[in-house]
Amino acid sequence: IFEYNGSAVVAMVGKNCFAIASDRRLGVQLQTVATDFQRVFEIHPKLYIGLSGLASDAQTLYQRLVFKHKLYQLREERDMKPETFASLVSAMLYEKRFGPYFCQPIIAGLGQDDVPFICTMDCIGAKELAKDFVVSGTASESLYGACESMYKPNMEPDELFETISQALLSSVDRDCLSGWGGYVLVVTPTEVTERVLKGRMD
Numbered sequence: 001i002f003e004y005n006g007s008a009v010v011a012m013v014g015k016n017c018f019a020i021a022s023d024r025r026l027g028v029q030l031q032t033v034a035t036d037f038q039r040v041f042e043i044h045p046k047l048y049i050g051l052s053g054l055a056s057d058a059q060t061l062y063q064r065l066v067f068k069h070k071l072y073q074l075r076e077e078r079d080m081k082p083e084t085f086a087s088l089v090s091a092m093l094y095e096k097r098f099g100p101y102f103c104q105p106i107i108a109g110l111g112q113d114d115v116p117f118i119c120t121m122d123c124i125g126a127k128e129l130a131k132d133f134v135v136s137g138t139a140s141e142s143l144y145g146a147c148e149s150m151y152k153p154n155m156e157p158d159e160l161f162e163t164i165s166q167a168l169l170s171s172v173d174r175d176c177l178s179g180w181g182g183y184v185l186v187v188t189p190t191e192v193t194e195r196v197l198k199g200r201m202d
Contacts, residue, residue: 001102002123004029006177007052008139009039010168011108011118012151013132014160017188018116020048020108021168023139024196025180026055035180035201043069044079045192047109048185049089052137053123054102061101065089082109082117086127093125100124104136114189139175146171161186161195169199 006027011020026037040050041062049065051058068088072080080088086107093101100123108118120134121127128134132151135143146167155163165184172179182197 002053002104003138003177005053005055006175006179007039007137008135008143008168008172008175008178009050009052009104009106009137010133010135010143010147010164010171011050011106011120012147012160012164012167013116013118013130014155014157014186016110016114016116017157017160017186018108018110018118019157019160019164019184019186020050020106021164021182021184022050022052023137023168023172023178023180023182023199025178027177030176032180038183040183040185043085043109046187046189047080047082047085047107048187049085050106050108050136051103052106053104057101057103061092061103061105064092068092082107082111085109086117086119086121090121090125090127093121093123097124106134106136108187110187110189138177139171142171142174143167157186157188157193161193165195165197169197173200 022039026034181199
């Protein structure tokens with residue numbers, strides 16, 4: 001079921017910044033349905049979530065997370081920290097463990113003192129924290145290989161964009177269920193840069 005729509009999501013840490021990227025294909029197994037599908041969502045300007053897996057579950061989960069975050073903002077009068085949000089996502093997934101959302105989220109944000117935070121989890125909320133990069137989706141094996149060979153610590157935003165873009169494009173070329181270009185967000189303490197990548201259209 002995780003391979004039904006196909007997906008590739010990756011987040012990478014730079015120097016006081018992070019990048020999160022996804023492919024743009026929505027398919028029903030090997031048939032392409034849409035080529036501009038959104039997998040990376042904004043929770044607030046310094047916090048993003050990428051949802052790979054079943055597309056309908058990803059959209060449902062995102063709507064529930066927006067609802068919970070708005071409640072938090074009303075109650076606390078501040079935005080949620082990435083670590084807190086990761087715990088919320090994990091708890092929400094685990095409470096549905098007997099009929100889970102078929103999603104593997106990637107959470108990326110800037111925490112206190114603009115220190116980047118990234119983590120991923122499985123469909124029942126088991127967290128995996130990382131200091132360099134995290135991947136999920138049907139292209140995750142090739143993403144691991146590309147990121148391990150291309151990543152280096154303390155990259156500036158421009159170099160980070162180039163690295164994550166090359167890793168994403170070379171990985172989706174090796175996976176027939178994801179692809180059709182990419183969508184990349186580079187987030188620094190002062191700005192968010194959004195770019196769409198053109199990739200192979202087969």
